[in-house]
Amino acid sequence: MSRRERLRAETTAEIKEIALKLMAAGGPDAISLRAIAREMGMTAGAIYSYYATRDDLVTTLIADLYTALVDAAESARDAVPVEDPGGRVLAWAETVREWALRNPEGFRLIYGDAVPGYQPPADGPAREAEHRACRGLTGLVAAAWHGPDKGEYDWSHFDPDLAEDIQATFPGLPPDAVALTVRVWGRMHGLVSLEIYGHLRTLTHEPAAIYRDEMTALIASLGLTPPA
Amino acid sequence: MSRRERLRAETTAEIKEIALKLMAAGGPDAISLRAIAREMGMTAGAIYSYYATRDDLVTTLIADLYTALVDAAESARDAVPVEDPGGRVLAWAETVREWALRNPEGFRLIYGDAVPGYQPPADGPAREAEHRACRGLTGLVAAAWHGPDKGEYDWSHFDPDLAEDIQATFPGLPPDAVALTVRVWGRMHGLVSLEIYGHLRTLTHEPAAIYRDEMTALIASLGLTPPA
DNA sequence: ATGATTTTTACACACCGTTCAATCTCAACA
DNA sequence: TGTTGAGATTGAACGGTGTGTAAAAATCAT
Numbered sequence: 016m017s018r019r020e021r022l023r024a025e026t027t028a029e030i031k032e033i034a035l036k037l038m039a040a041g042g043p044d045a046i047s048l049r050a051i052a053r054e055m056g057m058t059a060g061a062i063y064s065y066y067a068t069r070d071d072l073v074t075t076l077i078a079d080l081y082t083a084l085v086d087a088a089e090s091a092r093d094a095v096p097v098e099d100p101g102g103r104v105l106a107w108a109e110t111v112r113e114w115a116l117r118n119p120e121g122f123r124l125i126y127g128d129a130v131p132g133y134q135p136p137a138d139g140p141a142r143e144a145e146h147r148a149c150r151g152l153t154g155l156v157a158a159a160w161h162g163p164d165k166g167e168y169d170w171s172h173f174d175p176d177l178a179e180d181i182q183a184t185f186p187g188l189p190p191d192a193v194a195l196t197v198r199v200w201g202r203m204h205g206l207v208s209l210e211i212y213g214h215l216r217t218l219t220h221e222p223a224a225i226y227r228d229e230m231t232a233l234i235a236s237l238g239l240t241p242p243a
Numbered sequence: 244m245s246r247r248e249r250l251r252a253e254t255t256a257e258i259k260e261i262a263l264k265l266m267a268a269g270g271p272d273a274i275s276l277r278a279i280a281r282e283m284g285m286t287a288g289a290i291y292s293y294y295a296t297r298d299d300l301v302t303t304l305i306a307d308l309y310t311a312l313v314d315a316a317e318s319a320r321d322a323v324p325v326e327d328p329g330g331r332v333l334a335w336a337e338t339v340r341e342w343a344l345r346n347p348e349g350f351r352l353i354y355g356d357a358v359p360g361y362q363p364p365a366d367g368p369a370r371e372a373e374h375r376a377c378r379g380l381t382g383l384v385a386a387a388w389h390g391p392d393k394g395e396y397d398w399s400h401f402d403p404d405l406a407e408d409i410q411a412t413f414p415g416l417p418p419d420a421v422a423l424t425v426r427v428w429g430r431m432h433g434l435v436s437l438e439i440y441g442h443l444r445t446l447t448h449e450p451a452a453i454y455r456d457e458m459t460a461l462i463a464s465l466g467l468t469p470p471a
Numbered sequence: 472a473t474g475a476t477t478t479t480t481a482c483a484c485a486c487c488g489t490t491c492a493a494t495c496t497c498a499a500c501a
Numbered sequence: 502t503g504t505t506g507a508g509a510t511t512g513a514a515c516g517g518t519g520t521g522t523a524a525a526a527a528t529c530a531t
Contacts, residue, residue, distance in 0.1 A: 019476075019530070026477095042356065044272075047519060060522085061478050069520070126440060127355045128270065142445075149446065167456075172449040197447060198434070198457045205433025206426070212354060217370075218377065219425060221400040228395075229426045236464065247498070247508075254509095275487060287488080289510050297488065 027065050029055060034076055038120045043130045046073060073130055078140030080121040085147045087114050092151065100158040101239035107155060108230045112207045112223075122211050126204070149177065149196070150184060156196045157185045159237040164189045202233050255293050257283060262304055266348045271358045274301060301358055306368030308349040313375045315342050320379065328386040329467035335383060336458045340435050340451075350439050354432070377405065377424070378412055384424045385413045387465040392417045430461050 033054045037045045048069055052059040066072040091110035095102040115122040135141060168190040170178045181193060206226045209215050215222045234241040244252075261282045265273045276297055280287040294300040319338035323330040343350040352358075363369060396418040398406045409421060434454045437443050443450045462469040 017530080023477090048521090049519065058479055059520085060480080063521075064477060123356060126436075126442065128351060128440070145442075145445070167452070168449065172452075173447050174445055177446055194447070194449075194453050194456065197443065197453050198460070201434030201437055201454075201457060202430055203433070204437055205431070206429030208354075208436050209429055209432055212356075214354065214373075215425065217373070217402055218405055219401050219422070221396065221422075224395070224400075225422050225425050226429075228422065229429060232426075232464065236460065245498080251509090276489090277487065286511055288490080288512080291489075292509060 023065075030062060030065055030072070031076060031079065034072060035080075035121070038076075038124065039118070042120060043073075043124055043128070046076070046130060048072070069130075070133055073124075073133055074136060074139065074141065077124055077129065077135070078144060080118065081125050081141050081144035081148075084111065084114050084118075084121070084125065085144050085151065087111075088148070089151055092155070097158070099242070100155070101234040101237075102242045103158070104155050104234050104237070104239065105230055105242055107151065108203050108233075109227070111203060112210075112226055115207050115211050119211050122207075126208065127212070146177070146180065149200075150180065152200055153181055153185060153188070153193065153196045156192055156199055156237070157188050159239050160188065160192045160195075161238060164191050167191055168194045199233065199237075202229070251293075258290060258293055258300070259304060259307065262300060263308075263349070266304075266352065267346070270348060271352055271356070274304070274358060276300075298361055301352075301361055302364060302367060302369065305352055305357065305363070306372060308346065309353050309369050309372035309376075312339065312342050312346075312349070312353065313372050313379065315339075316376070317379055320383070325386070327470070328383070329462040329465075330470045331386070332383050332462050332465070332467065333458055333470055335379065336431050336461075337455070339431060340438075340454055343435050343439050347439050350435075354436065355440070374405070374408065377428075378408065380428055381409055381413060381416070381421065381424045384420055384427055384465070385416050387467050388416065388420045388423075389466060392419050395419055396422045427461065427465075430457070 030051055033051045034046050037047075037050055037054065046069070048062045049059045052062055062072075066075070088107045088110045091106040092103045095106045097103070129135065166189070170182070170190050172190065173181075173193055178190075178193075181188065185192075206215070206222070206229055210222045210226075215225075219225060231241040258279060261279050262274050265275075265278055265282065274297070276290050277287045280290055290300075294303070316335045316338045319334040320331045323334045325331070357363065394417070398410070398418050400418065401409075401421055406418075406421075409416065434443070434450070434457055438450045438454075443453075447453060459469040
C-alpha cells in the first residue's frame with residue numbers, strides 16, 4: 016500500500032469520523048461538507064475527491080453505523096451460550112439499547128429521519144446490515160420457536176429476498192415465525208425509540224428497568240426462561 | 244366577531260394548513276416561512292403578523308397534530324363500551340396506527356426529529372396533549388390492572404407532575420402499573436415507528452396483520468380478552 | 472522533471488429567517 | 502361623507518446557510 020493510498024484512506028476515515036462527531040453534536044443536519052472541511056482545516060471542494068456528493072457520504076455513514084450496531088448485537092449474543100436462548104435474546108436487546116444510548120444520533124440516522132431530503136439507496140452495505148439484523152433476530156426466534164404454527168402467514172407476505180434468505184438459513188421455519196420476528200423487533204424497538212427521542216425523559220427516571228422488564232416479558236412470551 | 248378578526252383567523256388557519264401540506268410533501272424541513280408565503284401568494288414578512296418566529300409556528304403545528312392524534316384515539320376508545328376493556332385497548336392502538344399512516348409526517352414531527360434545530364418548549368399545548376395520551380393509556384392499563392403489585396417501582400421513579408396527576412386520576416393505582424403503562428406505550432409505538440420510517444416496507448407486505456397480532460398478544464398479556 | 476493526484480480559490484446558485492420603513496386596506500369615527 | 506389611524510402587507514435588504522463546479526495552484530510519486 017503506497018503512501019498515497021494510505022493518506023487517502025486516512026483522510027477518508029477522518030472525514031467519516033468528523034461527520035459522526037458533527038452529527039453527534041448537532042444532529043443529522045449538521046453533516047455538511049463545509050462544516051466537515053472547516054473542522055478538518057480543509058476546504059469544502061477537497062472533499063469531493065473522496066465522496067462524490069453529500070448523500071454518498073451519508074450513505075456510507077449509515078452503513079458504517081448500522082454495521083457497528085449489528086456487530087455489537089451479534090457479539091453480545093454470541094457471548095452467551097446457545098443453551099441459554101433467553102439470555103441470548105436479552106443480550107441482543109440490552110446491547111441495542113446501550114448502543115443507541117451511546118450513539119443517539121447514530122440511532123436517529125438509522126431508524127429515524129436521515130438528513131432531510133436524503134433517499135436511501137435500494138441496496139448497498141446498509142441494506143446488508145439490515146439483513147444481518149433480521150437474520151440475527153430470526154435466529155433468536157427460531158431457537159425459541161415451537162409453534163403453534165397456525166399457518167396465518169405465507170411466504171408471499173414477505174419480501175422475496177428475505178423469504179429466500181431465511182428459508183435457506185433456517186430450513187423448516189414457517190412464515191408465522193418470521194411474522195413473530197417482526198413483532199419481536201418492534202417490541203425491542205419501541206421503548207428504545209421513545210427513549211432516544213426524549214419521550215420517556217419527561218415520564219420516568221428508570222427507563223433501563225422498564226426496558227428490562229419488557230424484555231423479560233418478551234422472553235417469557237417466547238416460551239424461554241429469562242435470566243435472573 | 245368583526246370581519247377583521249375573521250380574516251385574521253382564516254389566514255392563521257391557512258398558514259397552518261399550508262405548513263402541514265408542505266410538511267406532508269417534503270418533510271419537516273419543507274416548513275419554511277418563505278415556502279408557505281409563496282404557496283399563499285404572500286411575502287414571507289407578512290407571516291410575522293401571525294407568528295413571531297418560525298419555531299412558534301412549528302410549536303403550534305406539533306400541538307395541533309398531537310391533539311388531533313389524542314382526540315382520535317380517545318374517541319375511538321370511547322366508541323367501545325367499558326365492559327370490553329380489551330376492545331378499548333385495541334381501538335386505541337389501531338387508531339394510533341391508522342392516524343400515523345394517514346399523517347406520516349405528523350407522526351414524525353411528534354415522535355421523531357422535529358425540524359432541525361427546533362427545541363420544544365417545556366410546557367404548552369403539546370405537553371398537554373402528551374399528558375392526555377399518557378392519562379389515556381394509564382386508564383386502559385388501570386382497567387386491566389389486577390396486579391401482581393411486586394412493589395418494584397416507586398412514585399419517585401416517575402416525573403412528579405405525572406405521578407401527582409395519575410394518583411389524582413386513578414386513586415390506588417400502584418407505581419408498578421405506571422411502569423406497565425410505559426411498557427404498553429412502547430409496545431404500541433415500536434411497530435408503528437418502524438413502519439412509518441420505512442423499515443417494514445422492505446420486509447413484509449402485511450404490517451397491519453402483524454400489528455394486530457402484536458396488539459392481540461398485548462391485550463392477552465394484560466389479562467384481558469382480545470376481540471375476535 | 473514529469474505527470475497524476477490532491478487541494479485551493481473563486482463562482483454560480485438557491486435557499487433560509489428576520490427586520491424595517493414604506494405602502495396599502497379598511498373599519499370606525501367625526 | 503370624508504378622514505383617520507390601526508393593522509396587514511410589501512419589497513428590499515442583511516447576514517447567514519448550504520451544494521456543487523471549474524480552473525488554477527500545490528503536492529508528491531515516479
